[in-house]
Amino acid sequence: DTGVSQNPRHKITKRGQNVTFRCDPISEHNRLYWYRQTLGQGPEFLTYFQNEAQLEKSRLLSDRFSAERPKGSFSTLEIQRTEQGDSAMYLCASSLAVDNTGELFFGEGSRLTVL
């Protein structure tokens, strides 16, 4: 069990550029979640997948954000035309969904700074 892995750990970009983050979940976990966390706030739900299907997407997520999990394993989160307000820590988590009771296993996050 190597845990949830996120890359890159830090990304600095200029406003208007596109960025992509990758998440590798724990191998046997079929659910994968993306959260966003800003300083002084708790993690904010963005979206989640069960296997390759994206089952829920936050209404707060603008059209500039897109997430994929093409083979039900790793996932990518892309932010297009970044804005300064996108600066945050992007967290990935996974869980084994036998039922709805499973806890989340988090990666260490990808920190985005938009200049």
Next chain:
Amino acid sequence: AQSVAQPEDQVNVAEGNPLTVKCTYSVSGNPYLFWYVQYPNRGLQFLLKYITGDNLVKGSYGFEAEFNKSQTSFHLKKPSALVSDSALYFCAVRDSTNAGKSTFGDGTTLTVKP
């Protein structure tokens, strides 16, 4: 809609004293409740959860939490605090009818002084 409130941004206790970190929640269906801890420069780690059954649940590192349905609370407790317990603690709720979305509180910073 579901929500979590952690009314204290910061809790300070002396080593060896009991600690309590408060959490209240709101959810439409039956709640699944979780506590996570975040150490500096580390990812969130699961501590304990309440799903059903006994209202007092025990978790990692000697922590426990009590589910109180009438008060919609799930306070985190430990009988004797350690300096190493100093960290950021998050309470989270999930509606039993919704597999996906866990809603987190804004966190409580626990500082245990020697």
